[in-house]
Amino acid sequence: MTGENPVYPFSAIVGQEDMKDALLANVVYPSIGGVLIRGEKGTAKSTTVRAVADLLPERDVVKGCMFRCGVSDSRNLCSSCREKIATSGKPETELVRMRVVELPLCATEDRVVGTMDIEHAITRGVKKFEPGVLAMANGNILYVDEVNLLDDHIVDLLLDAAAMGINFVEREGISYSHPARFLLVGTMNPEEGDLRPQLLDRFGLVVDVEGEKDPVRRSDVVKRRLEFERDPVAFCKKFESEQQAVRDRIIRAKESVSGIKADDLLINTAIKISLVLGVDGHRSDLTLVKTALAFAALDGQNDVKREQVIKAAGLSLPHRLRRRPFEESRMDFGTIRALIEECYGSS
Amino acid sequence: MTPLYPFPAITGQEHAKKALQCTLVDDDIRTILIMGDTGTAKSTLARSVGTLVFSKKVLTVPQNITYDRLLGNLELESAVSTGRARLAPGILEQGNCQILYADNINLMDEGIVTTMLNTSETGQIILEREGFSHRARTRFILIATMDPAEGELTSSQMDHFDLCVRLDPIEDSGLRADVVRKHLRFEQSPDEFIREYEPRILALKKTLDAARERLPYVSIPDGHADLISSLCLELVVAGQRGDLAVARAAKALAALDCRDSVEFDDIKLASLFALEHRRRDIPENPPATPPQNKPEPKDQDQKSETGSSYRNTRPDQTPDLQPERQEQKDPDKKKTLPSPLAEQVFGIGSPFEVIRYLNEKSRRATHKQKSGRRSRIISTDASGHYCSFCLPKKNRHDIAIDATLRAAAPYQQSRERNGLAISVKKMDLREKIREKKTAHTILFLVDASGSMGTRKRMVAVKGAILSLLTDAYQKRDRIGLMIFRGTDARLVLPPTRSPDLAVRMLRTLPTGGMTPLIQGIAEAYGLLTRGRYAAAGENKSIVILTDGRVNVSMNTKSPYNELADMTRSIAGTGIRFVVVDTEVGFPCLGRARALAGDLEASYFRLEDLNSRRLTGTVQELIYTTR
Secondary structure, eight states: OTTSOOOOOGGGOOSOHHHHHHHHHHHHSGGGOOEEEEOOSSSSHHHHHHHHHHHSOOEEEETTOTTOOBSSOGGGOOHHHHHHHHHHSSOOEEEEOOOEEEOOTTOOHHHHHOEEOHHHHHHHSOOOEEOOHHHHHTTSEEEETTGGGSOHHHHHHHHHHHHHTEEEEEETTEEEEEEOOOEEEEEEOGGGOOOOHHHHHHSSEEEEOOOOOOHHHHHHHHHHHHHHHHOHHHHHHHTHHHHHHHHHHHHHHHHHGGGSOOOHHHHHHHHHHHHHHTOOSSHHHHHHHHHHHHHHHHTTOSSOOHHHHHHHHHHHSGGGSOOSTTOOOOOOHHHHHHHHHHHHOOO | OOOOOOGGGSOSOHHHHHHHHHHHHOTTOOEEEEEOOTTSSHHHHHHHGGGGOSSOOEEEOOTTOOHHHHHEEEOHHHHHHHOOOOEEEOHHHHTTTSEEEETTGGGSOHHHHHHHHHHHHHOEEEEEETTEEEEEEOOOEEEEEEOGGGOOOOHHHHHHOSEEEEOOOOOOHHHHHHHHHHHHHHHHOHHHHHHHHHHHHHHHHHHHHHHHHHGGGOBOOHHHHHHHHHHHHHTTOOSSHHHHHHHHHHHHHHHHTTOSBOOHHHHHHHHHHHHGGGOOOOTTSOOOOOSOSOSTTHHHHHHHHHHHHHTTSOGGGSGGGHHHHHHHHOGGGOOSOOOTTSOEEOOOOOOHHHHHHHHOSSOGGGGSSSTTOOOEEEOSSSOSEEEEEEOOOTTOOOBOHHHHHHHHGGGGGGSOOTTOSOOOOGGGOOEEEEEEEOOEEEEEEEEOSGGGTGGGHHHHHHHHHHHHHHHHHHTTOEEEEEEEETTEEEEEEEEESOHHHHHHHHHTOEEOSOOOHHHHHHHHHHHHHTSTTOOTTOEEEEEEEEOSOOOOOSSSSOHHHHHHHHHHHHTTSSOEEEEEEOOOSSSOOOHHHHHHHHHTOEEEEHHHHTSTTOOOOHHHHHHOOO
C-alpha cells in the first residue's frame, strides 16, 4: 500500500449494508454476475466499490501479462500465458491487488474491446493487439457509472464479453481473444431512465441505495470522512483490526462456499418464487441460490438458513419482477418473504 | 479454454435440440436461429453444439466485428516486408467447414448480418474492397441467437435462416430444479460433469454419424412432398426457401430416427422448424371486419377486434384491462353519461391487434415492412460503430488506423522509413466513418379534453399510444407525452427512454375540460425546437392524437383561423407531424384531416391503427406519406 493513496476502509463505511452485502456475495461467488446500484449521487457508491477492491487479498498472477492471468486458474489463461506455461512450466509471478477499472460514458468501441497497436505496427511492421478496457478489467472490478446513459452498442459489447468471460475481437485487422472475467458494477439514477429489462436481467443483484436518514448516523458519516481526509494513514490504522476481520471472513467464505450444498429446499424455494412471480428464464433461480450460498459462507455456516434466503431474495429479485416492458407487476417484498417463510417455516 | 456445457445435459428444449442436430446431419441446412427470452439458455445451447463435433471448430463472430475481419483484408506484415499485397482471410473464409456462432444477432450491424447470411446461402465470398478483388468458396454452419424483445431482424433476413426454433420458458418446477442443479455442478467441477456426460455425447455422435450416412438414401414419398408444398402455400410463405428447408429438415429427422422414408410426423416437426418464422399471415385468425365503414357501429367493431386480439396475447396481460372491457360491453348499464367537462380517468384500452405482433410467440412481427430496420445515421463525433472509412476531411482526428496502414503498406519498399517499419504519408490517411442509431424523439400530444371522454374515446386512444410506445421502446426511441385540456398544455412526461414511466403516466391520465389544441401544438413545437430537446441531428416527431376540434384561442381570432395560421407557419420546419384522427360519430367534421393538411402531416384514423393496414410501428406512422 505504500506510495498509493490510501483507500477509505470498508469497515469504516457507515450503513449501506445492502450494497456491502451484495458486493461481498459477488466476491465470494463471482458467477452471481455483478451488482447494479440504483440511487442518487453521494451515497458512497464509488467509495464502497473501491473499498471492496482494496479489501481483497492480493492474487498471484503471471508476471508481465497484460490480462493478469491467475497462475492457479488454468482454464482462463490468455494465449501467451498458456504458451508460456506449456513450454516453460512455471512462469514468473507477481502479486497484484484487485483494481477498480472505470468505464467512462464517452468510451469508444475500439477502446472498450481493444484495437490495433499503432506504435507497434509502425515501428515493427507487425500487427499487435492493444488491449482495451475489457482487458484491463480481467480479474478486476469493472465500474460503470451511470450505466443507463451508456451508448447501447457499448453496453452490448460489454455484455457480449461478460456473458462468455472471453473478449473476442475481430476488428480493424485484428483477430484476437482473451479472458475477460470481471465483477461488473453499474450505477444508475433511475430518474434518468431505466435500463432495458434484458440488461437488468444480466446484472445478478440490484441494490437500491439512499442517503442515511438517521441524523446521528448521518453526522457519523461526515465525522469519519473528515477524519479520514485529515490523516488518512492514521484513520486506516484505526480500522485495521476490523479490516482484517472482514478480510478473514471473505477468505474463509471463499474457501468454504463450494462445500455448502444447495439442498432441495433452497432450490425448490427459489423456483417456487420465480414461478409465482412469473419470472421467465433461469437467471433468477440461479442467482438467488448462489447468493444464498454466498451469504451462508460469509456467515460461517454449513447450510443455508431462512435469513440468508430472505436476504438473497431481497437483492436478486427486485429487478426481475417485470417480465415485459409495460407490465406493471411490481410485487411487494412481503409476498416473497411469505413464500420463503412458507417453505422454511417462520421464526 | 472455458469448458463447454455438454449438449445432452441441456434440460428440456427437445425441439431446439432436434433442430440443431438436423444442421449437423445435413450440410445443406446451414443457418439456424435460436430465439428466446433473456435467460432461457440460448447461448448455452448454441455453444454446447461445440461438444458434438470433433472435426469442426466453433468460431465466435463477436458484436464488434468489422467488415475487414468478416470478409478478409490486406495482410499487413507481408505487404510491408515484400511490398506485395496478400489477402488475410476473414472469418467467413476461416469458417469454411466450421461452425460460426453469432450471439444476439439482432443487435449486430445490419450489413454484417446480411453479408453473413448471403455468403452462407451462396457459399461464395465476394470481396471488393480497398483495391482487393477476391472470390472464395466457403461453407459453414451459422448458429445465431436472439432475444426478440430486444429488436427484430428484417423479414428477408429471417427468410434466410433455414431453421428457426424458439426456446420456451420451462414452467415445470422439477425441470427447473434440474437446470439449477446441473448448472451449479457444472460450474463447480466442470471436468467431472463433462466426464459424466461423455458416454451420452459419444452415443449422440454415433447417431449423428449414422444419420449423415443414411441421409442420401432417405426419400420423401410423393404424397408427402405434395403436402409440403401445399403447407407452404397455405401458410403463405413467400419464396421457395421454406419448401426446401422443410424437405431437408424432414429428411434429416427421418435419418436421425434411422428411417429411409419421411413420415408425416417428420414433416410436421420440420415445418415447425422451417416455416414458423417465414409465415406471412395468420390463417386461423381471420381478419376482423374492415374498419373503413360507417362510423356508428365503431364501438361494436372495437369489441370484436378486442376479442380476437386477446386470443394470442399472454394471459397475464388481461387482468389490467378487464374492467374496462366489461364497461365497454355493457354500455347501456351506464344510463347517465358523464358530462364531457367533468374530469374522469379512463383505463388503457385494448392494446390493439398490433400488440399481438409484439407479444406473440411466433415471429410474424418480422414481416412488417419497415420494422426491424433501425434508423442509423453517420455519427459526427467519435461515438458509434466503426463501419467504414474514407479519405479524411478537414480537421478530423478519428483516424482509421487499420485502413491507413493498409493504404501505406504496399509503398514501404520505396519509401524512406527512418528506422521505422512503416512510413505513413499524408496521402495514406484514412478516417473512420462511424454509424450510430438515430435517437428519435417522439412527442405524443394528446387531446385530453372533455370530448375525448365521450364514447370512451380515451380508452382507445390510450390503447393506441401503448401500441406505439411498445414499438418505440424496441427502437430505443425517446418518448415524451404532453396533454392539452382546460386552458393549457402540460408536459406529463419529458422525453425519456423509459417507456415504463410513460405507461404509468398514461394510466392515470385524466380527461375533461376545454380543448386548447393551439396551445398544445405551440407548446409541443416549442419544446422540440427550443428547449433542451432541440439538439441537432436528431429526428424529431410530434404525434398528435386529436379530433381536430378546438375551442380555446390564444388571441381574439376565431380558434380555427388561428389554428390554421399557426400550423401553416410551422409546417415543414424540420419536425415531422403525424395526426391521428380520433373523431367518431356524426357529424363527421373532418377537422383533423384539415389540420393534417395544414401541418403537412401524415394522417391516420385511430381505427387505422386498429386494423391490419397498419402494424403499429411508429416508423411506419412517421414515414408513410399519404
